[in-house]
Amino acid sequence: MIRKRTRTRGGGGTPARGRLRAALGATTTALLTVTALAALPQTTAHAAGTLGAAAAEQGRYFGAAVAANHLGEAQYAATLDREFNSVTPENEMKWDAVEPSRGSFSFSRADQIVDHARGKGMKVRGHTLVWHSQLPGWVSGLGASDLRSAMNNHITQVMTHYKGDIHSWDVVNEAFQDGGSGARRSSPFQDRLGDGFIEEAFRTARATDPAAKLCYNDYNTDGVNAKSNAVYNMVKDFKSRGVPIDCVGFQSHFNPNSPVPSDYRANLQRFADLGVDVQITELDIEGSGQAQATNYGNVVRACLAVSRCTGITVWGIPDKYSWRSSGTPLLFDDNYNKKPAYDAALSALGGTPGEDPEEPGEPGEPGACTAAYTTAEQWSGGYNGKVTITAGSTAISSWSVNLTIASSQQVVSVWNGSPSTNGNVMTVRSTWNGSLAPGASTSFGFTVNGGTTPAPQVGTCTAS
Ligand code: XIL
Numbered sequence: 001m002i003r004k005r006t007r008t009r010g011g012g013g014t015p016a017r018g019r020l021r022a023a024l025g026a027t028t029t030a031l032l033t034v035t036a037l038a039a040l041p042q043t044t045a046h047a048a049g050t051l052g053a054a055a056a057e058q059g060r061y062f063g064a065a066v067a068a069n070h071l072g073e074a075q076y077a078a079t080l081d082r083e084f085n086s087v088t089p090e091n092e093m094k095w096d097a098v099e100p101s102r103g104s105f106s107f108s109r110a111d112q113i114v115d116h117a118r119g120k121g122m123k124v125r126g127h128t129l130v131w132h133s134q135l136p137g138w139v140s141g142l143g144a145s146d147l148r149s150a151m152n153n154h155i156t157q158v159m160t161h162y163k164g165d166i167h168s169w170d171v172v173n174e175a176f177q178d179g180g181s182g183a184r185r186s187s188p189f190q191d192r193l194g195d196g197f198i199e200e201a202f203r204t205a206r207a208t209d210p211a212a213k214l215c216y217n218d219y220n221t222d223g224v225n226a227k228s229n230a231v232y233n234m235v236k237d238f239k240s241r242g243v244p245i246d247c248v249g250f251q252s253h254f255n256p257n258s259p260v261p262s263d264y265r266a267n268l269q270r271f272a273d274l275g276v277d278v279q280i281t282e283l284d285i286e287g288s289g290q291a292q293a294t295n296y297g298n299v300v301r302a303c304l305a306v307s308r309c310t311g312i313t314v315w316g317i318p319d320k321y322s323w324r325s326s327g328t329p330l331l332f333d334d335n336y337n338k339k340p341a342y343d344a345a346l347s348a349l350g351g352t353p354g355e356d357p358e359e360p361g362e363p364g365e366p367g368a369c370t371a372a373y374t375t376a377e378q379w380s381g382g383y384n385g386k387v388t389i390t391a392g393s394t395a396i397s398s399w400s401v402n403l404t405i406a407s408s409q410q411v412v413s414v415w416n417g418s419p420s421t422n423g424n425v426m427t428v429r430s431t432w433n434g435s436l437a438p439g440a441s442t443s444f445g446f447t448v449n450g451g452t453t454p455a456p457q458v459g460t461c462t463a464s
Helices: 051-057 074-083 108-119 144-161 188-193 196-208 226-241 264-272 289-305 340-348
Strands: 061-066 086-089 123-130 168-173 213-218 247-250 277-285 309-314 369-379 382-391 399-404 410-415 418-422 425-429 441-449 457-463
Touching (some): 051 061, 051 340, 061 074, 061 108, 086 108, 123 144, 123 196, 144 188, 144 196, 168 196, 168 247, 196 226, 213 226, 213 277, 247 264, 264 277, 264 289, 369 457, 382 399, 382 457, 410 418, 425 441
Parallel strands (some): 061 086, 086 123, 123 168, 168 213, 213 247, 247 277, 277 309
Antiparallel strands (some): 369 382, 382 441, 399 425, 399 457, 418 425
C-alpha cells in the first residue's frame, strides 16, 4: 500500500495549515498607496563563493548525490547546505529501496533526503524508476503482463508520492549495452516487454507528474560513440513520434580508462539540438591534483557552452563516501577540505575560489533575496496569493517581505510565513523556511477576502 506523504513542513502549502488571522485595513477608506511595483533584487558586489551560487548565476543548478545515513554528520550537512542547490538520493529512491516487495512501498529514507533538501530550498533529482540494477528479485520473477503492470504501478506510486518535489526524474536508467552493438541491454524489462518498455515507462511517467522533466540516463554515452548514437537515435525517434521525453542525463563517471572525451561538449550539443535538455547527472573524475582539476574545469565549461545543459550533479561530497573512493574522484577530501578540483569547478562557473561568505568567522555580506508575486487561485470574493522568495548568490538564513494590500481587502490566513501588520502593510517573515541555499527558492501563501483586484504590491525582500 502506498502511504501518502504527510509533510511536517508545507512545501506545497495549503490554507488549512497554520491559519493565522491577519485582517488588514478593514475599516480604512484611504486609497491604496502604490509602493514597489515589482520585486527589487538587491545586488551583491562580489563573485559567487560557492558552487551552487556560481551555477545559479549561470542559470544552472549544481547538485550532489546524497546518502540519508550521512545527513546526521555535521560537516557533511554543512558542506551540502553551503555548496549545493540540488540533490539526488544516491540509492534511496531505487526500486529495491522503495518497493522491496510487491506493492509495499517504503519511502522513509528517501523522504529524509527530500525533506532536508526542500527545507533548504534545494531542487531534487529523482533517481531512478526503471533500471535493471538494484532491482528486487520479485520483479525479475514476473511474467510479461505482471511485469508490465508492476512497472507502471511502481512509476505511478513513486512519482505520485514525490509529486511537486522533483524537478527531473531518471525514468529509465542504463537500458543500452556497452560496446559497439548499439543494442539494448538484456534486463527483465527488455527481455519480457521488448524495446517498447522505455516508451511505455515515459508515457506512464508523464501521465503521473506532468510537471516533472523526464530524463533518460546512461553512462559511456558522454562522447560520440556507438552507445551514445543508439541513445541519440532513440531520443530522435521519441521526439518525432511525440513520446514524452524532456532530458538526457550523462552520468560522466570518468577515470583513466574512461577519460573525459574530447567531443564531450559536441555530444551534449547534438542531443540538445534534438530539443531536449541535457544534464550531467553523476559526475566523478578519478585522479588528484592539477590533472583532476583540469578535467573538472573542462566538464563544467562544456556544460556552460551548451545552453540546454541545465545543471551538474557530482556523485557524492567527500571522497571517503564515493562509490569509487579509492579513486578520490570528488571535490572535497575526507576532511571536507576543498580540493584543487573544487577551485577549478568554481572558477569555471565564474565564481571566486577562496571567497566564502558563509564560512564562520568571515565578515561576509548580508544575503540578498528577491520576492515575486503570483495569484495561485481566485474566486468571486477573493484569492490565494503566493510569493516566491529566491536567495541571491549567497545563502541566507531568514527573509522578510512587505506586501501592501488594498484597503477593501482582508488577509484571512497566511501559511509558510509569519505575518505582522501595520495599516495596509503586512510584513511576512520566514519561519522554518528562512534558510535558503544560494539561488534556492521557497514560498509563502495567503488568502484574501474582499474581491480579486487590485493585486497586492510586493515590496523589497530583505534577507539576513
Ligand atoms: C551507485 C551508488 O553510488 C552505490 O552506492 C551503489 O552501491 C551502487 O550504485 N550508475 C547509476 C548510479 O545510475 O545509481 C550508481 O550509483 C552508479 C552508476
